[in-house]
Amino acid sequence: xxxxxxxxxxxxxxxxxxxxxxxxxxxxxxxxxxxxxxxxxxxxxxxxxxxxxxxxxxxxxxxxxxxxxxxxxxxxxxxxxxxxxxxxxxxxxxxxxxxxxxxxxxxxxxxxxxxxxxxxxxxxxxxxxxxxxxxxxxxxxxxxxxxxxxxxxxxxxxxxxxxxxxxxxxxxxxxxxxxxxxxxxxxxxxxxxxxxxxxxxxxxxxxxxxxxxxxxxxxxxxxxxxxxxxxxxxxxxxxxxxxxxxxxxxxxxxxxxxxxxxxxxxxxxxxxxxxxxxxxxxxxxxxxxxxxxxxxxxxxxxxxxxxxxxxxxx
Amino acid sequence: xxxxxxxxxxxxxxxxxxxxxxxxxxxxxxxxxxxxxxxxxxxxxxxxxxxxxxxxxxxxxxxxxxxxxxxxxxxxxxxxxxxxxxxxxxxxxxxxxxxxxxxxxxxxxxxxxxxxxxxxxxxxxxxxxxxxxxxxxxxxxxxxxxxxxxxxxxxxxxxxxxxxxxxxxxxxxxxxxxxxxxxxxxxxxxxxxxxxxxxxxxxxxxxxxxxxxxxxxxxxxxxxxxxxxxxxxxxxxxxxxxxxxxxxxxxxxxxx
Ligand SMILES: Nc1ncnc2c1ncn2[C@@H]1O[C@H](COP(=O)(O)OP(=O)(O)OP(=O)(O)O)[C@@H](O)[C@H]1O
Ligand SMILES: [Mg+2]
Numbered sequence: 001x002x003x004x005x006x007x008x009x010x011x012x013x014x015x016x017x018x019x020x021x022x023x024x025x026x027x028x029x030x031x032x033x034x035x036x037x038x039x040x041x042x043x044x045x046x047x048x049x050x051x052x053x054x055x056x057x058x059x060x061x062x063x064x065x066x067x068x069x070x071x072x073x074x075x076x077x078x079x080x081x082x083x084x085x086x087x088x089x090x091x092x093x094x095x096x097x098x099x100x101x102x103x104x105x106x107x108x109x110x111x112x113x114x115x116x117x118x119x120x121x122x123x124x125x126x127x128x129x130x131x132x133x134x135x136x137x138x139x140x141x142x143x144x145x146x147x148x149x150x151x152x153x154x155x156x157x158x159x160x161x162x163x164x165x166x167x168x169x170x171x172x173x174x175x176x177x178x179x180x181x182x183x184x185x186x187x188x189x190x191x192x193x194x195x196x197x198x199x200x201x202x203x204x205x206x207x208x209x210x211x212x213x214x215x216x217x218x219x220x221x222x223x224x225x226x227x228x229x230x231x232x233x234x235x236x237x238x239x240x241x242x243x244x245x246x247x248x249x250x251x252x253x254x255x256x257x258x259x260x261x262x263x264x265x266x267x268x269x270x271x272x273x274x275x276x277x278x279x280x281x282x283x284x285x286x287x288x289x290x291x292x293x294x295x296x297x298x299x300x301x302x303x304x305x306x307x308x309x310x311x312x313x314x
Numbered sequence: 315x316x317x318x319x320x321x322x323x324x325x326x327x328x329x330x331x332x333x334x335x336x337x338x339x340x341x342x343x344x345x346x347x348x349x350x351x352x353x354x355x356x357x358x359x360x361x362x363x364x365x366x367x368x369x370x371x372x373x374x375x376x377x378x379x380x381x382x383x384x385x386x387x388x389x390x391x392x393x394x395x396x397x398x399x400x401x402x403x404x405x406x407x408x409x410x411x412x413x414x415x416x417x418x419x420x421x422x423x424x425x426x427x428x429x430x431x432x433x434x435x436x437x438x439x440x441x442x443x444x445x446x447x448x449x450x451x452x453x454x455x456x457x458x459x460x461x462x463x464x465x466x467x468x469x470x471x472x473x474x475x476x477x478x479x480x481x482x483x484x485x486x487x488x489x490x491x492x493x494x495x496x497x498x499x500x501x502x503x504x505x506x507x508x509x510x511x512x513x514x515x516x517x518x519x520x521x522x523x524x525x526x527x528x529x530x531x532x533x534x535x536x537x538x539x540x541x542x543x544x545x546x547x548x549x550x551x552x553x554x555x556x557x558x559x560x561x562x563x564x565x566x567x568x569x570x
Binding site: 177180188194196202 | 388392397404405406407408413419420421424426430480483
């Protein structure tokens with residue numbers, strides 16, 4: 001129970017922050033961090049089964065277009081459109097996953113990459129539905145319980161709520177037998193299967209849950225920007241998500257949160273030096289891979305251990 | 315003939331044009347430890363892979379407890395009670411010994427995601443797993459190492475743990491692929507005793523692939539000798555070690 005309270009307090013502090021201390025610009029970054037935390041957690045699930053998915057840009061985009069279109073064209077309420085879009089993405093993952101997940105390693109990455117490109121191309125070419133390369137402007141704001149949420153603070157709360165949901169979901173998965181199965185599949189698939197685990201179905205389930213989270217993150221992203229354009233959902237999305245996990249630490253869901261916290265503000269802060277952004281990303285990634293393979297979370301754990309030992313030796 | 319457990323009938327496994335298993339037929343009987351010997355590359359591991367559905371058979375049938383299992387997936391065959399161990403130490407290297415055995419016991423109950431929704435499955439599974447781990451730690455003598463990370467154990471202990479994980483799964487029959495390979499003489503003796511106990515105390519049938527002839531002849535009721543994927547002979551140990559073809563193909567070159 002103690003750890004739950006810890007999270008409740010952190011969440012409450014974060015929730016009231018924009019109304020007291022955060023300037024609007026930081027509130028904006030907060031929204032983006034919440035969305036990317038959700039997406040990075042979604043990628044963390046894939047990393048756990050050892051299959052890096054490059055379809056996640058497409059999943060995010062389909063969530064964004066899906067939710068926007070269902071509100072704009074079908075006049076569905078936000079909650080319905082949002083959930084239906086995410087469920088639709090999960091359903092698509094179920095379909096393509098049963099084919100793709102047979103393939104492992106680099107080939108899976110390439111396969112999902114090709115899939116992602118096809119989806120983005122569809123966004124561009126199917127102009128009557130997706131609006132072409134100009135995208136879909138005028139995406140309506142979300143509304144909850146009859147209140148339209150157009151303000152930055154409103155989005156901040158939604159985004160925080162979504163990130164908290166994603167974190168709780170992923171943590172719960174890892175904390176239960178489901179997590180033991182997922183970890184086992186990556187550690188030793190042959191052994192896991194010989195113990196009676198249907199690896200195909202578990203991989204598929206993981207892929208679907210992951211796609212569901214990506215769809216939700218994408219949907220909120222679209223509503224927040226009020227504009228959904230194809231180029232936002234290309235292969236840089238999965239690259240970023242993997243980087244967030246590597247930098248934060250893959251071993252724990254908190255690593256995805258730390259990664260988003262560190263990487264999301266970068267492009268916003270480096271707006272005037274866009275050309276250096278990728279360079280900086282590259283350097284940061286190389287440094288982490290070489291010197292901190294367990295990410296920031298690994299570093300924190302080590303520091304904690306170190307301090308504890310210092311305490312003892314006194 | 316209702317005491318037949320595993321039935322392999324005219325089984326063939328081809329890799330490219332080469333038959334790793336060639337028209338092989340044999341059966342195991344209830345309560346039996348069947349040894350399988352043969353030179354390197356004679357198809358012993360392939361035989362296990364095909365029986366457990368890791369590799370598809372090219373031709374022929376496998377029946378287990380009277381039911382055809384050819385073409386079934388590894389996990390389905392495992393659910394039927396036919397479990398294998400691996401030639402190299404195969405454990406969850408990043409987990410504790412305790413967790414390794416616990417997973418062995420637990421995974422049988424949650425073979426498919428939908429089984430989570432069967433009432434009581436997880437709770438019962440956890441309760442059983444707890445008892446199983448305690449009992450197997452005792453049985454295998456790994457109690458002192460329960461909290462150690464499996465990957466940090468000496469090789470011999472990892473091989474032992476590999477067998478214990480499979481036992482936790484509660485097999486009806488255990489297919490053991492060279493449990494003594496890589497073990498020192500003391501560990502080999504202990505492994506031989508473990509195999510006997512698995513049959514005597516736990517009433518699990520065993521098919522034992524092994525190069526250590528001292529262990530095989532001491533432990534097995536009958537021995538199947540393979541060469542180039544074909545059966546040369548299947549007989550009691552005393553006659554196998556005198557079989558001219560077996561001596562020619564295997565014992566003459568490899569036996570100490
Ligand atoms: N997946 C595979 N693809 C192609 N050839 C294979 C495969 N697995 C095994 N073989 C070949 O099949 C033959 C039998 O190999 P197998 O591993 O079954 O032998 P073994 O009797 O277990 O040998 P050892 O005593 O060395 O463990 C060998 O020639 C091997 O090269
Ligand atoms: Mg072998």
